[in-house]
Amino acid sequence: MLSYQHAYHAGNHADVLKHLTLMSVLKKLTIKAKPMFYLDTHAGAGVYQMDDENGALNAEFERGVLKFQSLLRNSNNEIVKDYLAITSGFTKAKQYPGSPIIADYLLRETDNAHAADLHPQASQDLKKYLRRSKLSAHQRDGYEALNAFMPPKPNRGMVLVDPPYEQASEYADVYKAITSALSAWPNGCFLIWYPLLSPTRVDRKTKEVAENPKAGLSEEMIAKLGALAAKSVLNIQLCVSQPSPQIGMYGSGMCIINPPWKLEQDLSGVLATLQTVFAGDKDKDTSHLCQVNWIKTEV
């Protein structure tokens, strides 16, 4: 079932967190001149229009990337500065760049880089936007692509896993795919995005408050990923509000398996800036809403 369309959510707070984390990891991995492998298993359409009927419906980008740009125009953080430089050209044209476009800015011609999406329209758009990029676009199941590339050439690099989680079964799909990929590529770096969902939500049809059947599934998945045979696992989260039935997704996070050396220092700086923009009330201590935690550290 491929009903999810990222255009409704492009440029929201979760995209900002995801894309800043992606940039932080890519910046570390591209310090060395040696080529790397890159795979985006759920790449989306590449570029999203913010003023068409999909983007404008909830205007999530206004409370996401546009708010971030306006409040952090003078930031000294290098990753934030680069994110602003990449996104500002797009947002001026009422567009938002997705993960493969952002990755293209940081990858090199020598890298072996791929982006997959299964949706016919999304993958057609992806092929169009990646025509002159360093990434090859594929209409393909992301997990099948991941399995086919393992172990990758070259043996250093990263994989971004960013599924829609429309079906509850997708959490188990991620765990299964990562378990298998990690056994073939024990030193691979995997970035897994996940939503933080309120325990109850207002039912769209009945308008009544009902239990959210997917609440807690991300937390379960992260605990299981943390127990895998990886050297280290880092987890970062950004909550933009308290859980509430009115706000289904109150935040999101990234689980990073085998993060590059000292990544947590860069991410702490990024999270500190995200906190000033998204973590609500200036008069209250909101530091608990933004977190960088080791689930597992190298011994």
Ligand SMILES: C[S@@+](CC[C@H](N)C(=O)[O-])C[C@H]1O[C@@H](n2cnc3c(N)ncnc32)[C@H](O)[C@@H]1O
């Ligand atoms: C959250 S969006 C991706 C957003 C993108 N990574 C970004 O940050 O710009 C999820 C995408 O996964 C695609 N998708 C869903 N199931 C898939 C599968 N099994 N394999 C590959 N892509 C899939 C959807 O078509 C959708 O475009």
